[in-house]
Amino acid sequence: MSHIEVLIPEEDVRARIREMADAISTKYKDQSVVLIGILNGSVFFLTDLAQKMTIPIEIDFMSASSYVGTDSTGKVLITKDLERSIKGKHVIIVEDIVDTGQTLHLLCELLRAKGPETLEIAALLDKPERRKVCCDADYIGFQIPDKFVVGWGMDYNQNYRELPYVGVLEE
Ligand code: IMP
Ligand code: MG
Numbered sequence: 001m002s003h004i005e006v007l008i009p010e011e012d013v014r015a016r017i018r019e020m021a022d023a024i025s026t027k028y029k030d031q032s033v034v035l036i037g038i039l040n041g042s043v044f045f046l047t048d049l050a051q052k053m054t055i056p057i058e059i060d061f062m063s064a065s066s067y068v069g070t071d072s073t074g075k076v077l078i079t080k081d082l083e084r085s086i087k088g089k090h091v092i093i094v095e096d097i098v099d100t101g102q103t104l105h106l107l108c109e110l111l112r113a114k115g116p117e118t119l120e121i122a123a124l125l126d127k128p129e130r131r132k133v134c135c136d137a138d139y140i141g142f143q144i145p146d147k148f149v150v151g152w153g154m155d156y157n158q159n160y161r162e163l164p165y166v167g168v169l170e171e
Contacts, residue, residue, distance in 0.1 A: 004150065004160070004167035008142055013124070013152055013166060014048065016141045020122060021052035023139060024092065032056040033090045034116075038107065039063040039080065040161065041096035044153035045124040045141075049094065060084060064103055076106045082114075091116040092139075096153050097125040101135030108135070124152065125166065142166075 024033070032055060037046040039061050050057055063080035091111060098104055104121060111119055123137040129146045144166075150156050151163030160169070 002156075003170045004163070005170055006165050007144065007147070007149060007168050008166040010164045013141070017045065017048045017124070018052050020139045020141060021049050021054075024049075024122065025054040028055055028090055030055075031090055032058070033092055034058045034060060034086055035092050035094050036082065036086075036111070037061045037094045038096070038103070041153045041155065042094045042124075044161070045096055046094045049122065058084070058089075060086075062107065064107060076103050078110070085114070086111065087115040088117050090118045091120070093119070093121045095121065095123045095137070097127065097149070098123045098135060098137055098140075099127050099130045100132040102133055104137075105133045105135045125149065125154075 035046060035050060035057055037043060037059065050059060060082045061080065062078065062082060065077045065079055093104065093107060093111065095104060108119065120138040122139040124141040126137060126140045126143045127146055128143060147168045148156070149166050150160035150169050151165050151167045153161050155161045156169050
């Protein structure tokens, strides 16, 4: 039976996402941005972030899969691409967590090839100890230790995404 220990409570996550939304809205004042959510993990972070932004936004999604269980396969598979062009636009990739960095590294390359005006990354969580490839987010919610986390969109075999906090899964 697995047990989930609260790592970051709901109020702290919400407060931090507000700060991130403010930082992005300030940086792109009088402009608009396209938020690209990486399915499925980013959905809760993206909706919360989007509702707190004070500039016009567009939302699109991509799907990239790189994990089976808690084990990284080191491969990224694009299973859903963008619906609209991002050429000449200010684009922010919205991701739940940067772990080895491999997913975002590849996604950045793919998206850069589509000719955005600017490309940045917003990640709710960052596990710097696990990094294998150079990939730093421009906006980071929290840096966390090398623990497998669930909740706020993040899953273990598709479970626990709905938990309204970030928790550590302990077997
Ligand atoms: P990376 O390519 O190793 O950086 O993996 C990034 C993806 O792996 C994230 O977008 C998550 O979907 C997933 N992932 C990495 N660490 C965790 C975790 O602790 N819990 C749940 N999913 C994770
Ligand atoms: Mg993900």
